[in-house]
Amino acid sequence: MDKSFDKILAETKKHFINSRGSHDFDHVERVLKMALLIGKKEGANLEILQLAAILHDVQRNNADKNKGKIDHAISGAEVASEILRKYKYDEKTISAVYHCIAAHRFRNDVEPKTLEAKVLFDADKLDSIGAIGVGRAFLFAGELKAKLHNSGMTDDQILVTKEFGKEDTAYREFLIKLRYIKSRMQTKEGRKLAKERHDFMVGFFKRMKKEMGGLI
16 A cells, blocks of 8 residues: 555544544444455455545535535545545546545445445445444434434334434434345445344344334
8 A cells, every 4th residue: 555545544534523423433444444355355456445445434524514415425535536636646546536435325326336336335334234333323313313213103104204303213214224235235245244234233123113112
């Protein structure tokens, strides 16, 4: 890895000062480790992958402050490009990293086309499911001052509630996004890793619904 990597890493961390715990730099470090694990098995370009992984959420803090009004993937790809140009990376590398970051988000229309983009997508999404995903979902709901659960509501009613409000619970996130992640995995290794995490998460929310209803 180029010696500029440590400088980029230090600059990236500045974007996470006062960030929410659900999307802090710990998340970035987990995604980096997972991306490298998958990338090595899939034969991806690890330099592109490392750069994309550490920069992928560089604009997430701003998106949270604006309640999702900006696409942190697109704006993050632009900021990442500026940072990489500052450290004299070539335009081919910058373009590759830009695409990885722009395509990593679940809720936009940019499809990951390169192997590195697919690996980053999978690594980021794997951190949204399983035990860590459940924990992050509740942490995010708490940051929004949402309720513990959407008591007294059917799943159909929960699905039409608004985000960033008191009904934006961990279970709502499961219904809208998390339960679909396994089917969106882009790589063979990603699909393999997603299965166990998905099954754990489904079992957790199934039991939670029963406990909330006083059935266990």
